[in-house]
Amino acid sequence: MxxxxxxxxxxxxxxxxxxxxxxxxxxxxxxxxxxxxxxxxxxxxxxxPNSAARALSDGKAGAFGLVIDRPARTLGIEPFFMQLISGIQGELIRDATPLVLTMAEDQAAEIALYRSWWAQRRVDGVFLVDLQADDARVPVLEELGMPAVVIGAPVGTGRLPAVWSDDAAAVRTVLEHLAGLGHRRIARVGGPRRLRHTVIRTAAFEAFARELRVTSRIMEADYSGEQGAAATRALLADPEPPTAIVYDNDVMAVSGLTAAQALGLRVPADVSVVAWDDSALCELVHPSLTALSRDIAAYGARAARRLREAAGGLGLGDVQDTAPTLTVRGSVGAPRTVQ
Amino acid sequence: MxxxxxxxxxxxxxxxxxxxxxxxxxxxxxxxxxxxxxxxxxxxxxxxPNSAARALSDGKAGAFGLVIDRPARTLGIEPFFMQLISGIQGELIRDATPLVLTMAEDQAAEIALYRSWWAQRRVDGVFLVDLQADDARVPVLEELGMPAVVIGAPVGTGRLPAVWSDDAAAVRTVLEHLAGLGHRRIARVGGPRRLRHTVIRTAAFEAFARELRVTSRIMEADYSGEQGAAATRALLADPEPPTAIVYDNDVMAVSGLTAAQALGLRVPADVSVVAWDDSALCELVHPSLTALSRDIAAYGARAARRLREAAGGLGLGDVQDTAPTLTVRGSVGAPRTVQ
CATH class of the missing domain: 1.10.260.40 (lambda repressor-like DNA-binding domains)
Structure with missing residues (x-):
């Protein structure tokens, strides 16, 4: 037909x-x-009504875009993005606005896509994720006048509105919990340094560790299970190993737990494990992982509402989402030294 | 600007x-x-050129669509879809065709989306996943004349071309491997019965088990870690428990491994574990999981090429992808009875 x-x-x-x-x-x-x-x-x-005809008459594409430039292998296994996308979708579906999703090789390819989408009226605005220090996308979007919402901290985001949650407060929550149990040597396996939220978490981790008189050590990794396990083995090989390790994503926390157990260590008796961004993954393993939890789908929905407003021409400020809370499960306990 | x-x-x-x-x-x-x-x-x-103007002049939307109607929580944790999407994207990006991705509550909502997308020329065709017995989407797409490619077995797919891999051959590979090691009681934790590929796998499992003179038992689950663990506990509580369990996805296999270990059983000495659709998840745990591996991104790319051809008006047959192969890791061994 x-x-x-x-x-x-x-x-x-x-x-x-x-x-x-x-x-x-x-x-x-x-x-x-x-x-x-x-x-x-x-x-x-x-x-x-034909969407093309409508787009010609009102100048709107009737769609929003999301470009992700992480490797598919890492992306596939980390629940964060699917949760975020489902939250964005859940909001956009209210007025039947489709989400155009694409993966790009790198930021240059991502920027080329924005230019082409905007010139061709493919989308009315985009969600910006994985903000970097001196992010090259921000000035391009400002120059194009293309509506955009940053999903992440409002630092170096120019005139673009940001939807963010307070990573520094979350770091404090974790460190206070661990220090309260008696941990004095706490390590963190963080994400890539080029990402802005890694930098924010690192600064907060070092500041609060000093404040709590805790010895801290930070290793950089790429969010993959391989690097999470390797960093864990390196930390635990230290003559004075940490008694607790905090991981910047759930995938690295699961592989870190497995790596510690494979070394014959007991979790949490020998080493406690905390994951950032709780997900069903944290409950697949034994002991299940203590994690920083937030409603990622609601976070995505909030960003979608903001982008709809921005595309409607509203001048907007940033929106702060609720800070993550600590969900306590079996992977954290007091260190043996104080048991 | x-x-x-x-x-x-x-x-x-x-x-x-x-x-x-x-x-x-x-x-x-x-x-x-x-x-x-x-x-x-x-x-x-x-x-x-404005994409809307071009769409009006050549009648093409210049985009393809994918609707997924699984719950976001399950979806987020299973790597399959992100791998598939990244493969589809990798192919579509060659001629700068965007993928419009949406999640729907159920099949009725999905069908309403197809009708609306097609009437509005939002997309030039769609990928159909999670085919069910008597799938209501197939006759609707045929009636609309909307180009579509089924990602799954060519059974009950009408005139729609399918891109598929041979699940029955994969079941045989696993059962022959386990029977060859001496396993005589083999269980399977399968996906939902309403999905066509679950039915195909179940029929093959029962047929090959009979052929190999192996006792088989099948439990149904919803792909979630919770149900995977519950099914595992039920199977292992049997007076004559299975010595090997095959899971229909990686998430259930990981939670099944954890559930068995929490019961004090050793994997693989007491029970062997096999996952279907290998992913990085299978290598996060200890022992790492023996799994059926295939290149899911390549599978997605093949489907994207087929949909481009179908949207170009070519009359098409089905395309058979290579069958999964068994990647042997630490979670499978001989049962104790023959050690």
Whole structure:
């Protein structure tokens, strides 16, 4: 079955295409009985306004975009993005706005996509994730005048509105919990240094560790299980190993737990494990992982509402989401030295 | 900066909009020097054809769609879909075709989306996943004449082309490997019965188990870690428990391994564990999981090529992808009875 057109409706109703256009666009030019007859036939045929025609008339694409430039292998295993996407979707579906999702090789490819999408009116705005120090995307989007919402801290985001949660407060929550149990040597396996939220977490970790008189050590990794396990083995090989390790994602925390257990260590008796961004993954393992929890889908929905407002031309400030809270499970306990 | 329009180019070049249109569409009506000047200005301004205008003129949306109707919580943790999406993307990016991704509550919502997308020319075709017995989407897509490619076995798929891999052959590979090691009681924790590939795997499992004179038992679960663990505990509580368990996804296999270990059982000495659809998840745990491996991204890319061909009006048959192979890791061994 071909998509029904105005011509099909005109033929069936025995009127001109102009009459159909008047009726469907609710403009004068046809009698009331004819308008009703045309609308009934349009409904019967399943006619809907062509999105291309509508885009030409109102200048809107009627879609938003999200470009992710992480390697697919890492991406596939980390629940964060699917949760975020499902939250964005759940909000956009309210007015039937599709999300155009693409993966890019790197930031240069991502920027080329933005230029092309905007010039071609493919999307009315984009979600920006994984902000970097001196992020090259921010000035390009500002120059294009393309509506965008940053999902992440409002630092170096120029005039773009950010939807963010307070990572420094979350770091404090974890360190206070561990220090309160008696931990004095706490390590962190962080994400890539080039990401802005890694930098924020690192600064907070070092500052609060000093404040709590705790010895801290930080290793950089790429969010993969391989690097999470390798960093864990390196930390535990130290003559004075940490008694607790905090991981920047759930995947590295699971592999760190496994690596510690494979070395014959008991979790949490010998070493405690904390994951950032709780997910079902944290409950797959034994002991299940203590983790920083937040409603990632709600975070995505909030960003989607902000982008809809930004695309509607509203001048906007940043939106702070609730800070993550600590979900305590079996992987954290007091260190043996104080047991 | 506003998107450059033909009017902007006309103003800058000091010509009419009609002249710009002639020049950009490579039609007669302007002199050669004027055409060259207009093209130079268009390039300088970063002008690109408006996707809406192009869609109106050639009737193409220039995008493909994918609707997934699994719960976000399960979806987020299973690497399969992100791998599949990244493979589809990797192929579509070659001609800059965006993928429109949406999650739907159920099949009825999914079908409503197809009708609306097709009527509005939002997409030129869709990928169909998670085929069910008597799938209601197939006749709707056939009736609409909407190009579609089924990602899954060509059973009950009507005239829609399918891209599939041989699940029955994969089941045989696993059972022959386990029976060869001496296993005589083999269980399977399968996915939901309403999914067509679950039915195919179940039939193959029962047939090959009979052929190999192995006692088989099958439990149904929903792909979540919770149900995978519960099914595992139920199987292992049997007076004659299985010595090997095969899981229909990696998430359930990881939680099954953890559940067995929490019961004090050793893997693989007391029970062997096999996962279907290998992923990085299988290597996060200890022992790492023996799994059925295939290149899911390549599978997605193959489906994308097929959909591009289908949308181009080619009449097409099904495409069989390579069957999964068994990647042997630490979670499988001989049962104690024959050690």
């Amino acid at each position: 071909k998509r029904p057109t105005m011509a099909d409706i005109a033929r069936r109703a025995g009127v001109t295409k102009a009459a159909v256009s008047f009726a469907l666009n609710n403009r004068p030019g046809v009698s009331e009985p004819t308008r009703r007859r045309i609308l009934a036939i349009a409904e019967e045929l399943g006619w809907q | 506003k998107r450059p329009t033909m009017a902007d180019i006309a103003r800058r070049a000091g010509v009419t909009k009609a002249a710009v249109s002639f020049a950009l569409n490579n039609r007669p009506g302007v002199s050669e020097p004027t055409r060259r000047r207009i093209l130079a200005i268009a390039e300088e301004l970063g002008w690109q």
